[in-house]
Amino acid sequence: MLSYTLGVDYGTNSVRALIVNCQTGEEIATAVYDYPSGNQGVLLDPRDAHVARQNPADYLSGLEHSVCEAVAKAHNCEGFSADKIIGIGIDSTGSSPIPVDAYNTPLALLPQWKDELAAQCWLWKDHTGHKEARLITELAAEHRPAYIAKCGNTYSSEWWWSKIWHCLNTAPEVFEAAYSWVELADFIPSVLAGVSDPKNIVRGICAAGHKALYSDEWGGLPDEAFLTLLDPKLADLRQRLYHKAVDASQTAGHLCAQWASRLGLPEGIVIGVGEFDVHYGAIGCGIEEGTFVKVIGTSTCDCAVVSMDNDIADIPGICGIVPGAILPGYYGIEAGQSAVGDLFKWWVEGVLRDSPDKHSILSEEAARLKPGQSGLLALDWNNGNRTVLVDQRLTGLLLGQTLHTTQAEIYRALIEATAFGARMIIERVEAYGVPVERIVCAGGIAEKNPMLMQIYADVTGRELRVSNSSQTCALGAAVAAAVVAEAHPDFSTAQAAMTSLKELVVRPDPDAQRIYEELFSLYREIHDAFGGVKESANLGQVMKALLKLRDNAHQSTLLEQIA
């Protein structure tokens, strides 16, 4: 029987709706809505670069516009009708907590709070809670080491408690006015399901486990005694949050009459549990044990899963290992690099002040270089290091420049730096027992930059595949919806039917791989020295080793020209 599910993907600047055929995976219609508020949807504070908030009204208008437009477009597809949509899945950025009143209404939608920044959604990239994050890290290390071990021993300013605590510290009137707080990924399903009491919101294990220190091991959210160490008011809040978070095998409810009518969809269809975008993206990439998913865009998010039949150790520097966070029945493992596309964009548009077209020109020039030929080595830390150092107070580094170093050489060095960073992550998870048999990439850069993909293959020494979908997050949300709507008996079957890879296989070149081995060992020296891993670094030979690799590369170019 022909059926469709709807995936709705809340990104940083826009929301996308995607309608997918549950039997074939065909993506029959999609629509995007750009958030109208603030700067490309982000509310900023000119006095504090750490602020990044979002207007919850944009989420609701975006839901209506994107879904209605997608449904309207889908009617061009033979056999489609809106009553064949059997479920809705939601994914979003995170941790993006929203303060709500006792009726599950975001404070920011109430007239008295609408202009108050602290009453908006605290977008994932809001870093105002950096002091709170540091204190949480310290207090947990002393009093609840198990809490913090699960997230690489460092609690981030991007996460749930740092933000809510910072709100309490700096905008106590908002904190007092909030009955509860809810992650964007849980809020949208609760709206669709017509939930009007925050206690009844179904909370996803993905956000809870990765960002809110939730674990069934210690009975849910951090205990009251610990929260009291932060602030007694946070311990009070705990009662008004949640006691149980669930994985994607559960449902978040059923489409309420009001939203069914606004969206033109059948009332009562099932709503999937919300997950973070990359997690559903990993499902859209066909993740299974042994598959390492890399979503390569402005930053890179990595996902892996390991069956819960086996035990898994904490992995130092990996920010989250959460049972059921991605796929039900599996530990979800998440890692990432804080700047990838952003790093190349900084170089081209920020420093060279050139147009985005320049990326393709530099890519062409950089593709003609051999590994090692530039003599350059870079650290990809312009936006800090998320994995494996978990340290935002790190910065970029470039070395090996001569008076002849070019734009394109630096461009390539930055790409290589992100590849080395990627390899650090893969080696770390493998060392702790996570199998990495194949790498599946998604995201704009993976689709559009074959040079980058080849460098990643050469540096990691592994074959790379690319997802067939260019909207894997929404696709993964639609897959989850298809499972809870019982179009498929389980995720594995649903993924097999609804997701696929491009035929292209990017294979490592053995010669390049050999040179990158040497460059990677130099990268690791610099990484460990500046990352504070090694307290005693011997770096006197690094520049000479780079010059030698450069001279060798030139030599081999000359030999090729003669031959």
Add this chain to the structure above:
Amino acid sequence: MLSYTLGVDYGTNSVRALIVNCQTGEEIATAVYDYPSGNQGVLLDPRDAHVARQNPADYLSGLEHSVCEAVAKAHNCEGFSADKIIGIGIDSTGSSPIPVDAYNTPLALLPQWKDELAAQCWLWKDHTGHKEARLITELAAEHRPAYIAKCGNTYSSEWWWSKIWHCLNTAPEVFEAAYSWVELADFIPSVLAGVSDPKNIVRGICAAGHKALYSDEWGGLPDEAFLTLLDPKLADLRQRLYHKAVDASQTAGHLCAQWASRLGLPEGIVIGVGEFDVHYGAIGCGIEEGTFVKVIGTSTCDCAVVSMDNDIADIPGICGIVPGAILPGYYGIEAGQSAVGDLFKWWVEGVLRDSPDKHSILSEEAARLKPGQSGLLALDWNNGNRTVLVDQRLTGLLLGQTLHTTQAEIYRALIEATAFGARMIIERVEAYGVPVERIVCAGGIAEKNPMLMQIYADVTGRELRVSNSSQTCALGAAVAAAVVAEAHPDFSTAQAAMTSLKELVVRPDPDAQRIYEELFSLYREIHDAFGGVKESANLGQVMKALLKLRDNAHQSTLLEQIA
């Protein structure tokens, strides 16, 4: 009695003649001649980037053209006539050895050798002898440590013996055809004096002592036994070179009839002993004990003098401490930075691919930044490090980049890097007993970039002065000519009469100085780690320290805006 001397300055791309009033120092006429051969006067080899040679014919045509033009212009000056020119001084780049036949004719002027690169002048920046330099360093360290201690324990590929030995190894037919070799700085005076036997050329202590391992301590040039270790043919050559080198108190001869007629000058006027450009430049800047002269251009050359009444120790990393090399009666001390203007040029024209106008735009933007505000730190080693590491196999480094780092911030970081490099040199010479009471700067950058001068003052914590002349090398040569022509009894009197400083005094700003103290200590950490000075560096706090300085600078900017 009104008299004039002529200074002739052989630069890398052109030769300049300057006529100076011996009583007032007034520069009454100048003329420049661009070398016509090769690429801006430099003969290159497309197969080997290390090659940099020069056509000796350019030197002779340049001598005639520049002097005749300057003399013609000088006639516009009331009271001038050519017979009032009483002496000629010469300076040049170096070590720039020229192979000559038994009649003091450069081989390259003979028809059979004119197209042979090895028969030309081996320009100072020719690096083809890098293997020979390494071997000389090793052999001297083992067999004649005293030789090498005088030049910072490392013999350079830019110097006399590396080049001549490389000629013997790679163009033995040229080596065999050469009766002798002569430095450009000695060759021009010998031509003017009509010397037709290389044995009679007056050799300056400046080139001999700094580049040819000459010292009266060990009886002149390196002994035959040592040269035999290199190659017995070099030991043979020693006999046909020279036994004694002299300082600038001596004369190189008197103007011969032939050149008097070509130049329109009185026959028999005295010719000063040739010195390297920067050494005479230091004299043109009024160097004396306690004055540290910096000639800041594409690279930077530093000079200091210490009275020979006192003993002076070898200074590690200082390439030359030579009695009489700059001023008679003083040890001449030379140091330098391999890329200064070249580094800024690389950034603007090489990487940003912008026009030279961009320098002033970036300077303006960079001048608005406070010390520490960029969060950046750089090493100025894009062309290796001459002092104090004496290592060409080093490269540039930039760290502290975020996704917001700008062109101008990097531009300023590069300027600061050269200032830190300058301070390393000053601290090193001071630590070994060379007094540095005032700094006098010359060169295009010192004259044109007030931001750079302020940064140098802030970083070094010293007052900076600028030479009044923009052609200090030629001026210094004219001062030397005035002394040997007896217009003045000694250099001190001649300098007092003929050289002067601009009134401007660049004073360190105490606030900036305090921040640069911190930045300099970070610079030194990185310098020592990558320069191989420290085998065990602890760099884990460097990026954090830079971020803290950056945050402080932003904070103080905010406070100023509020106030």
